[in-house]
Amino acid sequence: xxxxxxxxxxxxxxxxxxxxxxxxxxxxxxxxxxxxxxxxxxxxxxxxxxxxxxxxxxxxxxxxxxxxxxxxxxxxxxxxxxxxxxxxxxxxxxxxxxxxxxxxxxxxxxxxxxxxxxxxxxxxxxxxxxxxxxxxxxxxxxxxxxxxxxxxxxxxxxxxxxxxxxxx
Numbered sequence: 619x620x621x622x623x624x625x626x627x628x629x630x631x632x633x634x635x636x637x638x639x640x641x642x643x644x645x646x647x648x649x650x651x652x653x654x655x656x657x658x659x660x661x662x663x664x665x666x667x668x669x670x671x672x673x674x675x676x677x678x679x680x681x682x683x684x685x686x687x688x689x690x691x692x693x694x695x696x697x698x699x700x701x702x703x704x705x706x707x708x709x710x711x712x713x714x715x716x717x718x719x720x721x722x723x724x725x726x727x728x729x730x731x732x733x734x735x736x737x738x739x740x741x742x743x744x745x746x747x748x749x750x751x752x753x754x755x756x757x758x759x760x761x762x763x764x765x766x767x768x769x770x771x772x773x774x775x776x777x778x779x780x781x782x783x784x785x786x
């Protein structure tokens with residue numbers, strides 16, 4: 619399942635091109651995230667001061683914004699960007715902060731933000747994502763994906779066959 623999450627910036631005055639993040643939440647990724655959540659819970663039993671853990675991540679499709687480069691975009695790219703913005707508006711992402719998008723959902727290359735140091739944040743009841751905007755001194759962080767959504771991704775994947783249990 620593909621999910622779009624709302625993103626916020628550590629710099630309240632700037633988040634160029636990083637308004638949303640597109641995640642391909644496969645059963646394999648969801649199993650890995652649920653395992654990491656359980657591992658964090660186990661660690662909290664030994665050390666209650668642990669709040670969250672961070673892991674490098676390589677399955678984020680992109681951080682993006684459907685709006686910033688439309689002024690300089692070519693007509694076909696502009697139309698695609700407007701279609702992305704319209705779909706996100708229909709899904710009320712500004713209100714819900716998490717939206718399920720069709721498997722065919724794609725972000726035009728001109729709308730993709732350059733980021734580095736992408737990480738998964740594991741919390742006791744959810745995961746989130748963080749990255750540093752390239753050539754900037756601030757980071758962006760997504761809203762959380764709660765456990766029920768992770769479990770739904772596992773169930774969706776298991777209907778197509780059992781997901782492999784990846785190493786944590």
